[in-house]
Amino acid sequence: MIRVLRLVGYSLALLALRWLLARMQAAFVAATAGEAAAGGEVWTWFAAYLMAAVLLGLGLAWDVTRQLGLLAGRLYVGNGRLPAFTAAWWRAERLARTGQTMAAIQTLREYLNQHPRQWPAAVRIAELYERQLREPLPAALEYEALLRRRLPRRVRAEVMLRLAHCALLLHDADEAARWWRAVSEEFPGTPAGAAAARRLARLASPAETARPA
Incomplete structure (x- = not known):
């Protein structure tokens, strides 16, 4: 329109x-x-x-x-890979923008079955669960599945930070701390590692523990 x-x-x-x-x-x-x-x-x-x-x-x-x-x-x-520019990908984006989130997720799953190396589609599925449907548990499962893929370091660090965020939403501060610790150890000297270290340093505060990342 x-x-x-x-x-x-x-x-x-x-x-x-x-x-x-x-x-x-x-x-x-x-x-x-x-x-x-x-x-x-x-x-x-x-x-x-x-x-x-x-x-x-x-x-x-x-x-x-x-x-x-x-x-x-x-x-x-998409890491410069042109297969991300397909009709299915854009159709999923249109569905997500109009509130048809589950239809968008299904479209992305079908697309991912056809292009299994296209990890951006898997990232988008996890994001839709987390940010639009506000369902941290399935989002966490999608993010954990992503870590079994070969991802660029920047993307891997971001996925781990999102897992910590989902753990906070599920009121599991210990799990969140585990992910922050993993990021700070695996990506020292990076913005993601610094962010994780800051969250670990503030974890003792109850107010900070309850606040989303």
């Missing part, structure tokens, strides 16, 4: 530009014919045309930048 409205808006903007251009041309013809008042109208229509063109250009630039950002994000998350 949003895409349709955006296309309608751009179509109307282009029609407005054509109309303004026609008015400016008519005023210019009148001015060259000797009509004194037409000279001021030329500049008025030109200013209106220029403003409309600038606004349209800004809108197009914003849309293009946004789409390029989404594309770059998918390439980054």
